[in-house]
């Protein structure tokens with residue numbers, strides 16, 4: 001209509017909400033972080049202040065990473081949306097989805113709410129949702145780290161170039177001449193394309209770790225030299241399975257496959273080093289049934305892990321194993337005899353206590369002198385490879401300690417540096433061999449997973465040890 005003046009349309013409710021969120025997003029993010037910090041104050045973690053600070057640091061990186069990825073996704077999808085309202089709706093939907101994901105799955109909240117590991121939730125759709133969540137969580141965190149490293153590298157390269165140019169030009173020309181170093185568009189494009197390629201890699205790797213490496217079992221063969229080994233035990237073979245963690249991502253079929261691999265190694269003795277379930281106590285009977293097929297001439301022995309303690313199923317699972325002829329050693333020893341010679345096998349429950357002093361007292365109660373047999377080789381089964389437990393084992397003169405618990409970090413870059421894995425943030429001994437005052441410790445990576453159902457650089461492991469006198 002000719003001559004009519006255009007009148008600005010009042011903003012809709014969703015547009016107003018969007019603008020408010022955008023205007024105050026820093027306050028919202030800060031609020032989330034403070035809420036999390038308050039949660040730690042009210043429910044301090046058993047690992048103490050260091051673990052709380054570590055979790056908070058990871059949360060801050062998680063939030064920063066998610067904001068980064070939300071912006072990237074909106075940029076990419078937004079190119080196909082022409083209207084401003086289309087972008088507005090997309091942003092609101094993306095933020096709501098992320099808030100849901102945060103509330104649903106951020107580590108700590110999920111285990112506090114205890115809402116994903118119950119048998120009733122093992123519906124295919126729930127398992128797929130969990131898998132997708134963890135794929136995104138691990139992929140986006142790793143990718144964000146890479147983007148930060150890539151960005152820092154680019155920044156450092158530009159700073160060095162700028163400094164070099166300044167020095168060169170200062171020495172060649174009078175100081176009064178201003179030199180400008182305009183950024184090259186083709187270089188920027190090249191860097192952006194590389195950044196996209198680099199940041200896509202962790203998502204592919206996380207998918208590989210979820211779908212393949214998580215159950216790509218490695219048989220690790222180790223020769224152990226023990227100075228006081230009786231002659232008859234030279235060449236004696238012990239297979240170790242650890243951290244089974246039956247749950248939505250570790251099924252009976254997979255465990256039975258591991259049992260078949262272990263039996264195929266024809267060991268003389270089989271040992272289990274704890275953590276039979278993920279979280280659901282009702283799976284103890286099923287996991288014992290899956291492990292009941294283990295066979296070795298000198299028997300199958302084991303110890304209990306923290307997941308048995310946390311689910312209060314220690315007595316129950318020990319009696320289930322006993323029904324199947326598997327001996328769980330609870331502050332007990334089981335001398336293994338070949339003809340007239342003996343090797344002493346011992347097992348302890350996971351030490352516990354609200355404070356470090358309490359845990360130490362509990363450890364001394366469980367791992368006492370009476371377990372050790374002087375004059376022969378002493379082998380200890382203990383789930384957690386903590387410094388305290390290994391120190392105490394070495395102090396008692398134990399020759400070999402077999403442990404698990406760390407899963408080798410599940411995410412590791414051991415090829416770059418030994419111990420370069422996530423569990424190293426909390427534990428000194430995380431996978432493979434360690435020594436202390438003549439005592440040897442082996443930390444097995446386990447066959448199951450907890451937390452994220454992904455393994456990258458830390459394949460599930462079945463170990464077979466060959467004892468040797470020389």
Ligand SMILES: [Fe+2]
Pocket residue numbers: 243275305306307383404405406
């Ligand atoms: Fe454990």
